[in-house]
Amino acid sequence: MSEETYQVVGRALLRRDGLGHVTGKTPFVDDIRFPDLLHLKMVRSPLPHARLKSVDFSQAEKVPGFVRALTHADVPKNMYTILCLIGIGPDEEPVLAVDEVFYKGEPIAAIVAESESAGMEAAAKVRLDMEELPAVLDVEEALKPGAPVIRPWGTNYFPYEGHPCRRVRFGDVEKGFAEADHIVESRYQTSPMEHAPSETTACIAKPEADGRFTVYTNTQALFFTLDNTALILQIPFNRLHFVGGTVGGGFGGKVDVIVEPLATLAAMKTGRPVKYKFTREEEMRVSSTRSAWRMSFKDGVMKDGRIVARKVTSYADSGAYNRHTPYAVTKHAANVAGPYAIPNVWIDAYCVYTNRQPASAMRGFGVTPASFAVEAQMDKIASVVGMDPWEIRFLNAYRNGDTKPHRKIVEDATLIEAMKAAAALTGHELPEHLLAMNSWDRGGSRHG
Amino acid sequence: MASRIINFTLNGREVEALARPMTTLQSLLRDQLGFTATKSGCRQGGCGSCTVLVNGEPMTSCLLPVEDIEGEAVTTLEGLSSPDGLHLVQQAFHEGFAAQCGYCTPGMIVVSKALLDHNPHPSREEIVAALTGNYCRCTGYEPILLAVEDAARRMNGREGA
Numbered sequence: 001m002s003e004e005t006y007q008v009v010g011r012a013l014l015r016r017d018g019l020g021h022v023t024g025k026t027p028f029v030d031d032i033r034f035p036d037l038l039h040l041k042m043v044r045s046p047l048p049h050a051r052l053k054s055v056d057f058s059q060a061e062k063v064p065g066f067v068r069a070l071t072h073a074d075v076p077k078n079m080y081t082i083l084c085l086i087g088i089g090p091d092e093e094p095v096l097a098v099d100e101v102f103y104k105g106e107p108i109a110a111i112v113a114e115s116e117s118a119g120m121e122a123a124a125k126v127r128l129d130m131e132e133l134p135a136v137l138d139v140e141e142a143l144k145p146g147a148p149v150i151r152p153w154g155t156n157y158f159p160y161e162g163h164p165c166r167r168v169r170f171g172d173v174e175k176g177f178a179e180a181d182h183i184v185e186s187r188y189q190t191s192p193m194e195h196a197p198s199e200t201t202a203c204i205a206k207p208e209a210d211g212r213f214t215v216y217t218n219t220q221a222l223f224f225t226l227d228n229t230a231l232i233l234q235i236p237f238n239r240l241h242f243v244g245g246t247v248g249g250g251f252g253g254k255v256d257v258i259v260e261p262l263a264t265l266a267a268m269k270t271g272r273p274v275k276y277k278f279t280r281e282e283e284m285r286v287s288s289t290r291s292a293w294r295m296s297f298k299d300g301v302m303k304d305g306r307i308v309a310r311k312v313t314s315y316a317d318s319g320a321y322n323r324h325t326p327y328a329v330t331k332h333a334a335n336v337a338g339p340y341a342i343p344n345v346w347i348d349a350y351c352v353y354t355n356r357q358p359a360s361a362m363r364g365f366g367v368t369p370a371s372f373a374v375e376a377q378m379d380k381i382a383s384v385v386g387m388d389p390w391e392i393r394f395l396n397a398y399r400n401g402d403t404k405p406h407r408k409i410v411e412d413a414t415l416i417e418a419m420k421a422a423a424a425l426t427g428h429e430l431p432e433h434l435l436a437m438n439s440w441d442r443g444g445s446r447h448g
Numbered sequence: 449m450a451s452r453i454i455n456f457t458l459n460g461r462e463v464e465a466l467a468r469p470m471t472t473l474q475s476l477l478r479d480q481l482g483f484t485a486t487k488s489g490c491r492q493g494g495c496g497s498c499t500v501l502v503n504g505e506p507m508t509s510c511l512l513p514v515e516d517i518e519g520e521a522v523t524t525l526e527g528l529s530s531p532d533g534l535h536l537v538q539q540a541f542h543e544g545f546a547a548q549c550g551y552c553t554p555g556m557i558v559v560s561k562a563l564l565d566h567n568p569h570p571s572r573e574e575i576v577a578a579l580t581g582n583y584c585r586c587t588g589y590e591p592i593l594l595a596v597e598d599a600a601r602r603m604n605g606r607e608g609a
Contacts, residue, residue, distance in 0.1 A: 012545040012591070021550030022538040022557060024485020024525040031484035198489045198497055198551035198585050248487075248551030249585045280490040 017246075028248050029202045029218045030277055037204070038067055040266050040276040041119035043109040043126045044286065045101035048355040049135040049148065052099050055109055056127040063125060065118025067270060070110040072096040075265060076234035081322050082257050085227055092152060093321040093358075095232055095261055101130075102150050102320035103357055105286035112266045112274060135355035139294055139315035142354050150320065151353050158318070158326045158351035166333040166351075170405035171344035173300075176309025180300030184381050187296045188373035192289040192317070195362055199248020201287055202277035205263040213264050214241045219257075220250040228257040229264055240264070252361035256288055256323050288360035291325055292317040293369035295336070297377050300344075305387045305395050309344040312336050316366070318351050319358035326351050328359075328366035334406045335367045338374035339415045340396040345405035393419060394434045399442055413439035456517045458483070459527025467514045474498045474509035477524060485525035485554045489583070496582035499555040500524050504566075506559045508581070525554040528561060537561045537599040546595035548586035555582045560596045568604055572597070 020026035043055070057069050072078045072094055079091040097108045109126060113119035136142045142156040143164075149156060160166045177183060203217035219225045219242075226242045247254060263276040278287060293316055300309035314332060318325035333349040362368075382392040397415040404410060416439050423430045449469040456463055458481070467476055474491070477483040477500070486509055487497035493511045500509045501523040528535040534542065537560050547553040556579060563570055563578040570578070575596045584592065 012543060014542065015545060015547065017550065018542045018545070018547060019534075021547040021553045022534065022542045023529055024554045026550050028484075028487070028551065030488060031478075033482065033484075196585055198495060198549065198583065199487070200489070247549060248489075249549045251585070280492060280494075 026246060028199055028246055029204060029216050030199070030275075032204055032216050034204070034206065034273040036272050038112050038114065038266065038270060038272050038274045039116045039119045040263055040274050041111045041113065041116070041123040042107050042282070043111065043123050043128070045097065045104060045106040045108055045130070046128070047101065047130060047132050048104045048137070049133045049150065050101050050130040051133060052097055052101055052108065053129040053131060056129070057109075059125040059127065060111060060122040063113070063118055063122040065114035066122045067112045067114060068266075069126075070096065070112065070262065070266060070269070071108075072098045074269065075232065075261070077232050080228065080232050080257075082224075082228060083322065083324065083327060084231070085224060086327070088322065088326055090153070093323075100133075103355055105282075105357060106320070107262075110262050110266065110276075112270060137354050137356060139292075139317050139350070139352040139354060142352050143315075143350070150355060156353045158322065158329070158353075160326075160330075164350065166329050166347075166349040168333050168337075168345060168347035168349075168405045170346075170407075171309075173309045173311050173344045173346040176344035177298070177300040177311075179302075180308050181303045182301045182381075182384050184299045184301055184377070184384050185297065186373075186377055186380060187294070188369075188376060189295075190290075190293045190369045190372060192292045192357070192359060193362060194284055194287070194289050195249070195251040195253030196284065197247075197249030197251065197253055200278040200280060200283040201254055201259055202275065203259045203263050204273055204275045205260065205267040206273035207267050207271055208241075212239050212241055213267055214243060215260055215264060217242060217244045217260055218247045218250075218254055219244055219260065220247055220252070220254040221257075224255075225257045225260050229261045232257075232261040233265060233268070251363050252290070252365060253287055255361045256358075258287070286357060288319070288323050288358045290362035290365060290368070291319075291328065291359035293332075293373075295369065295373045297373065299377065299381060301381050301385055303385060305381075305385050305392050307340060307342045307381065307396050310337055310342045311346040312348070314347070314349040314370075315352050316350065317356060317359060318353050319356040320353060321358045322351075323358045323360035324365065325359050328361070330366070332366035332370050334404070334408075336370040336374065337405045338370075338378070339398055339413070340374075340378075340393075341398040341402045342396070342405070347405065390419065390423065390428070390430060391434060394437055397437075397439070399439050415439065452515065454514050454518055456519060457521040459523055465514070469515075471514045472510055473500065473507075473512040473514055473517055473522070476514050477509060477522075483524050483526055487551055487554055489551065494583070495552070496555040496559070497552050499558050499582065501558055501562055504562060506562050506581075523558065525558055528557065535561065536602040537564065537596070540595040540599035540602060541592070544591050544595035544598055546588065546591040548584075548588045552582055552584045552586075556584070556592055560599060563596070564600055564603055568600060570596070570600060
């Protein structure tokens with residue numbers, strides 16, 4: 001197929017929302033105005049791990065414009081976990097802290113006020129009596145005996161069917177190492193990454209005359225958030241009408257259920273529309289990030305470049321709570337062997353809790369760090385066996401019909417074709433025997 | 449401190465507004481006057497989404513006290529299009545797919561307009577320099593730069609050349 005036949009690729013199409021964007025008429029949540037709007041501001045933990053002994057609102061209540069405070073006692077079902085909707089449990093994150101906080105910035109109490117500045121002033125005047133507890137801030141430290149246990153089920157890892165990690169077992173990895181000419185070992189570490197959307201996380205919840213609530217939100221997960229909000233507030237789903245779809249940058253950062261339950265609760269308690277919008281500081285310091293990952297690779301490689309065994313131990317830093325990380329770890333375990341045909345694979349992928357800002361979804365979450373480590377490892381293997389980094393990838397690339405370590409059959413392999421296109425676009429000349437390869441048969445490849 | 453009456457020109461119309469001390473132009477435009485095309489991404493002068501033109505010069509409205517615009521001419525994105533249609537910079541952004549989420553777009557467009565008013569034939573480097581204070585987290589910078597070049601061609605009457 002030649003490029004000229006494409007109707008979309010390579011062409012500038014008019015966006016349906018384009019006129020709104022270039023005229024400024026696109027309605028983002030923060031652009032919606034109500035005359036009786038109230039503002040919600042959060043009192044947050046200044047410590048990464050502490051016992052919360054008491055919360056004193058007496059000075060906050062004196063601030064002109066203070067309307068009311070909300071604590072955990074006001075939240076009908078205070079403990080939740082976002083992924084309960086896909087069967088992940090138990091509930092483990094409080095909407096508002098009860099008697100202990102597990103990360104710096106954890107929400108403790110909400111202040112509802114007539115103006116944003118009154119809300120901020122009142123929130124700053126709430127007095128917290130806290131006793132600092134030892135914090136654990138490193139994934140491997142968190143798994144050691146004697147580490148402070150921060151999860152209610154008694155371990156600092158998420159249990160997968162009774163195991164401390166998500167496991168993949170394929171072939172016999174020790175036999176592979178015994179056969180190998182080279183063992184290539186490396187450890188990779190990524191940092192947490194903030195989505196930093198241009199528009200911060202926000203919603204407005206408005207009580208309607210019929211007893212329902214209209215929630216204007218920039219969530220990326222409209223119905224997921226509606227369902228979680230109804231569960232947290234213990235109200236029927238049909239009392240909530242969520243209006244969204246206009247998101248000023250998300251990238252996975254607006255998938256968690258954070259502002260809607262409390263704004264709706266505040267609207268219920270006051271009978272007025274309530275806006276809960278993160279400041280830029282909250283967006284950067286409190287909203288969830290991409291997890292930091294630590295990944296250790298041990299690969300068995302033959303002199304001719306074939307990878308015959310791969311053993312990976314990965315630790316995702318979930319921060320203090322689940323959010324989406326238990327799911328990200330499963331995705332990671334399915335992909336960390338890379339798009340390569342390796343006959344013997346062993347993967348242990350841990351979802352670990354620390355006293356850090358919770359991590360969650362971000363663009364290919366769980367897989368993006370895996371790809372970074374896998375491809376760095378491929379370059380290292382190429383260097384150890386003295387082969388061209390392109391050739392090592394063509395040689396090991398999986399083909400359609402191969403079985404992946406987690407027992408899925410490869411049906412849509414395009415790695416070889418994508419590499420050929422990348423070489424052509426960058427002016428890299430590939431030798432004939434690589435150009436002759438494709439994803440449909442092994443001809444010429446030594447895995448056949 | 450008492451509120452003050454501020455007089456200025458907004459998109460060609462005289463405006464008289466009552467403003468409390470420490471009110472920013474961003475807050476006056478958005479919260480009091482309802483001109484919400486001017487966005488609010490960081491409120492610390494870092495993202496450029498709140499940029500407006502004051503006497504034709506780009507300024508971050510989140511850092512500008514309203515006292516400073518007494519008697520000045522302010523232009524927001526709402527002031528660019530006319531009943532006859534879009535400004536050529538808006539047209540170029542729209543037709544060039546130079547917006548993704550749209551949140552940075554108002555700032556990008558007013559800065560580009562100011563650049564082209566001062567410099568009808570900017571180089572790629574001059575466009576990059578002009579937009580350096582405007583953040584696009586969707587990282588759609590390339591179509592934005594192409595749209596500014598396209599707008600320059602349109603404004604110079606060399607459309608399609």
